[in-house]
Amino acid sequence: MKKLIFIVLVIVLSITVVTKNIENTFENVELTVTAKAIILIDADTGKVIYEENSAESLPIASMSKLMTQYLVLNAVKSGNLSWGNTYKPSEAIQQIAGQSAAVKLGMTAGNAYLVQELFTAMTVNSANDASMALAEMVSGTEEAFVKLMNKQAESFGLKETTFFNASGLDGDYIGKGYEQTNHASARDVAVIAQKLIANHPEVLDFTRMTSFKTGSGTTLWSTNLMLAGMPLALPGIDGLKTGFTDQAGSCFASTGVFNGRRIISVVMDVEADGGDATTPRFELTRELIERFVLNE
Numbered sequence: 001m002k003k004l005i006f007i008v009l010v011i012v013l014s015i016t017v018v019t020k021n022i023e024n025t026f027e028n029v030e031l032t033v034t035a036k037a038i039i040l041i042d043a044d045t046g047k048v049i050y051e052e053n054s055a056e057s058l059p060i061a062s063m064s065k066l067m068t069q070y071l072v073l074n075a076v077k078s079g080n081l082s083w084g085n086t087y088k089p090s091e092a093i094q095q096i097a098g099q100s101a102a103v104k105l106g107m108t109a110g111n112a113y114l115v116q117e118l119f120t121a122m123t124v125n126s127a128n129d130a131s132m133a134l135a136e137m138v139s140g141t142e143e144a145f146v147k148l149m150n151k152q153a154e155s156f157g158l159k160e161t162t163f164f165n166a167s168g169l170d171g172d173y174i175g176k177g178y179e180q181t182n183h184a185s186a187r188d189v190a191v192i193a194q195k196l197i198a199n200h201p202e203v204l205d206f207t208r209m210t211s212f213k214t215g216s217g218t219t220l221w222s223t224n225l226m227l228a229g230m231p232l233a234l235p236g237i238d239g240l241k242t243g244f245t246d247q248a249g250s251c252f253a254s255t256g257v258f259n260g261r262r263i264i265s266v267v268m269d270v271e272a273d274g275g276d277a278t279t280p281r282f283e284l285t286r287e288l289i290e291r292f293v294l295n296e
Contacts, residue, residue: 038266057161064165072138123203125212164176181245212222
């Protein structure tokens with residue numbers, strides 16, 4: 001009798017494992033734009049709607065700023081940081097000001113910048129100096145902030161994520177080793193985005209902005225061309241974060257509400273169309289949403 005029960009249990013467990021594997025396996029479909037990794041999830045339930053190679057750890061460029069946003073908003077919520085606090089550029093920030101290829105707010109020595117301006121510049125225009133400045137404000141140094149980023153990633157249960165800086169710039173670009181570049185899987189990035197929106201929904205007030213005016217009067221435009229009023233607008237999109245570096249290629253973590261459901265998508269290392277590395281990531285995102293969400 002005991003032997004029979006054992007055999008039945010083995011069969012049941014085998015069926016469960018097979019069923020689970022089937023549920024998490026997606027047959028790749030032919031998409032008009034290719035990417036190294038893709039994931040599409042329901043933000044409320046976490047259910048994976050579609051994925052391709054979503055478990056591989058890859059460079060994530062400025063999608064790193066999703067974690068920076070999360071920790072800054074934690075600090076604001078706890079009262080350790082205020083939107084009205086001001087920041088004067090450190091030496092490290094002044095050094096990046098001289099790097100022409102880096103997207104930045106363009107802070108100058110001696111001037112003071114509000115936390116709200118820094119957060120907006122980081123979120124809307126992907127300003128790298130702003131993300132570094134916020135890291136310093138939260139933790140004293142960017143290095144200390146990076147430890148906090150990795151600790152938070154661990155608490156989220158992310159197995160394929162490692163941070164080396166608050167901005168997402170490639171390690172070799174900022175004078176560190178090539179391998180000291182932020183990495184995560186598409187699935188991990190989707191989890192960070194999901195946690196950010198769930199715990200700090202106010203982030204959407206910033207991510208849906210198409211532009212903003214800096215304290216010096218300069219207008220900076222959003223890097224997200226899918227927002228309402230932008231050239232590649234898709235109704236429903238209200239975030240979230242673009243990214244591009246030599247190592248990461250073109251990336252985009254999007255979110256929006258479609259048919260009453262908040263959806264998060266992540267596309268990584270999207271294939272460029274000739275010399276255009278920007279448009280394809282938005283075209284792929286649109287195709288994923290239209291194919292698997294709007295026309296399901």
